[in-house]
Amino acid sequence: MINHTHDPALRSWVPSAQHIGTDFPIQNLPHGVFRRRNQGESFRGGVAIGDEILDMQSTVAAGVFSSAVLPAARAAARDLLNDLMAMGPAAWHGLRGELSRLLRTGAPEADRLRDCLVPQDQAEYAVAARIGDYTDFFTSWQHMVNAGRVFNPDAPPLPNFRWLPIAYHGRASTVEISGAPVYRPAGQQRAPGAEAPEFGPTRRLDYELELAVWIGAGNPRGHAIQVDSAEQHVFGLGLLNDWSARDIQAWEAMPLGPFLAKNFLTSVSPWIVTMEALAPFRCALPRTAEDPPTLPYLHSPSLQGLDIQLEAALLTLRGGSTEMPLSRSSFRHCYWSLAQMVAHHTEGGCSLQSGDLFGSGTQSGPGDREQGCLLELSRGGQQPIRLTNGEERRFLEDGDTVLLRAWAERDNAKRIGFGECRGTVISYSTTAS
Numbered sequence: 001m002i003n004h005t006h007d008p009a010l011r012s013w014v015p016s017a018q019h020i021g022t023d024f025p026i027q028n029l030p031h032g033v034f035r036r037r038n039q040g041e042s043f044r045g046g047v048a049i050g051d052e053i054l055d056m057q058s059t060v061a062a063g064v065f066s067s068a069v070l071p072a073a074r075a076a077a078r079d080l081l082n083d084l085m086a087m088g089p090a091a092w093h094g095l096r097g098e099l100s101r102l103l104r105t106g107a108p109e110a111d112r113l114r115d116c117l118v119p120q121d122q123a124e125y126a127v128a129a130r131i132g133d134y135t136d137f138f139t140s141w142q143h144m145v146n147a148g149r150v151f152n153p154d155a156p157p158l159p160n161f162r163w164l165p166i167a168y169h170g171r172a173s174t175v176e177i178s179g180a181p182v183y184r185p186a187g188q189q190r191a192p193g194a195e196a197p198e199f200g201p202t203r204r205l206d207y208e209l210e211l212a213v214w215i216g217a218g219n220p221r222g223h224a225i226q227v228d229s230a231e232q233h234v235f236g237l238g239l240l241n242d243w244s245a246r247d248i249q250a251w252e253a254m255p256l257g258p259f260l261a262k263n264f265l266t267s268v269s270p271w272i273v274t275m276e277a278l279a280p281f282r283c284a285l286p287r288t289a290e291d292p293p294t295l296p297y298l299h300s301p302s303l304q305g306l307d308i309q310l311e312a313a314l315l316t317l318r319g320g321s322t323e324m325p326l327s328r329s330s331f332r333h334c335y336w337s338l339a340q341m342v343a344h345h346t347e348g349g350c351s352l353q354s355g356d357l358f359g360s361g362t363q364s365g366p367g368d369r370e371q372g373c374l375l376e377l378s379r380g381g382q383q384p385i386r387l388t389n390g391e392e393r394r395f396l397e398d399g400d401t402v403l404l405r406a407w408a409e410r411d412n413a414k415r416i417g418f419g420e421c422r423g424t425v426i427s428y429s430t431t432a433s
Contacts, residue, residue: 005029005100006280008414012103013110014117016050023407023417024048029099030236030271030418031081034123043079043126048271048419049103051120058116059102064109069098081128081272085216085235086354089276092216092235096276125179125270129214129355131172134266135345136210136242136359138166139336141286143364146371150380151250162292165336165344167358170242171263175357178239178269178421184398184428185264187248201428202245202261204381205396209312209372209404211331212240212268213338213358221351228300230339231275233352237308239269239404239421240359246375246395266359269404269421280413283307283332297347298340307332308408308418310363312372315401316391323403324387329365329372331406398427 004010005027011018012026024030030048035041046053056077059065065073072095075084084091102109138144144161160166184205190197216235219225225233242262249261282304293299308331313323341358362372371377374395377385381394396402401424409415 002279005096005276006413008412010100011105012049013105013107014050014052014103016052017103019050021415022050023419024050025414025416026100026103027414028273028277028416029096029103030273030277031076031084031128032270032272033079033081033126033128034118034270036118036122037124045077045079045081045084046118047076047099048120052117053120053123054099054103054113055116055118059113062109062112062116064102064112065098069094073098079126080130080355082130082355085129085214086218088217089232092274093276096274125177127175127177127268128270128272131175131355131357132353134170134172134175134357134359135167136170136262137336137341137361139334139341139361140364140372141335142333142366142370143362143372143376146364146376150375162335163295164298165341167341167345168257170266170359172357174263175266175268178267178423180265180267180423181426182243182265182423183426185245185248185260186428187245187260188251189247190251197251202248203395204246205425206244206246206374207312207396207402207404208242208244208362209310209327209329210240210242210362211308211310211360211406212238213341213360214238214272215342215352215356215358216354218352218354218356219346222349224346224349225343225352227298227339227343228302230342233342234275234338236272236274237278237418238272239406239418241267241402241404241421241423242359243267243423244373244375246380265423267421267423268357269419271419273416273418277416278306278308278408281307281408281410285337286333286335298343300339303337303339305332305334305337306408307410308406310372311405313403313405314387314393315403316387316389316397317399318391319387319389322389324389325369326374326385327369327371327377329363329370331360331363333365334360334363396425398425400425
């Protein structure tokens with residue numbers, strides 16, 4: 001719900017929190033895990049504010065938190081945020097309210113907390129939670145249609161897409177923080193018309209523009225989470241790039257879905273934006289009169305989507321530091337809500353755990369250059385896209401760096417952002433044993 005922490009007029013005593021275009025004004029306050037670079041420190045929890053990180057260990061030691069909020073603050077200071085995630089919405093809400101009070105202009109604790117700030121450009125980050133399981137969803141109608149036209153052009157749209165949130169289980173052990181190298185994977189591929197497959201590095205390496213959904217409190221096995229309360233089990237959102245090898249995927253995905261094509265790396269951004277911070281950016285789900293009725297276990301009149309802008313850009317070796325846009329879309333096009341993803345995931349008896357990770361699936365929109373991956377943008381490599389420096393891309397080349405960004409903005413609300421998620425492609429020859 002909207003409350004005083006969302007007030008667009010609210011200002012912080014941290015100067016950079018007022019900078020135009022900052023991702024991290026006082027209305028955001030996302031959580032992450034960090035340490036100072038090259039200082040031999042242990043990782044610990046922090047909260048982003050402007051260009052700084054509020055070191056939660058130091059802040060707890062400063063004795064500024066009330067007794068009611070102190071357990072959540074201590075959990076937010078640990079090197080993994082699973083305990084904070086498990087505490088649930090009441091604890092998250094209380095901590096957010098106290099952080100907002102401590103960081104706003106005029107807070108009497110400001111002088112005591114200035115030494116608790118660490119510049120973000122002096123920090124390195126870790127994955128914020130111990131991930132028990134990772135599930136990647138398939139929730140964008142446009143992505144489903146566009147990808148289907150590439151992989152199976154004669155087939156109609158998937159008949160189950162409008163009835164349930166499609167997903168598959170991914171590999172949690174290779175979920176890594178933004179900046180981790182993207183080693184070009186190898187696997188089996190079969191060229192069109194060839195009798196036998198060959199083994200080698202992928203020639204069709206791709207990015208996928210997704211949101212990371214971090215699960216908070218879980219559920220016992222056999223006890224499904226009801227859709228009306230499902231979003232209370234979501235701690236927050238970040239960015240996610242589920243790197244994909246499209247030629248390997250096309251051969252191995254029959255009949256069970258991708259395997260080596262996607263398990264080599266999934267990148268996540270450092271900061272987790274809480275669901276409470278995103279409250280001003282609710283929107284209707286994209287439904288039309290042509291859509292079938294939602295089955296009762298997935299239906300609730302309170303279901304909403306989120307209007308979050310999503311962007312992918314590319315840095316190339318030839319282009320240097322010049323960022324070139326690839327695609328831009330919005331999460332408002334996502335066909336299924338977060339609550340429906342959570343409810344459906346548990347309906348068969350599955351138990352979720354704090355720190356579990358969902359990928360939203362590639363997010364694509366209906367317009368030009370709104371496609372969330374190169375598979376769609378280049379029509380499976382048939383139509384290369386031209387970059388602003390004159391280069392062309394069908395798929396990613398060695399040395400390419402993909403940057404994902406996201407933000408939410410609307411009238412009468414403060415713009416908040418997600419930071420970035422990046423990865424640079426390393427050639428297969430430098431890593432093959």
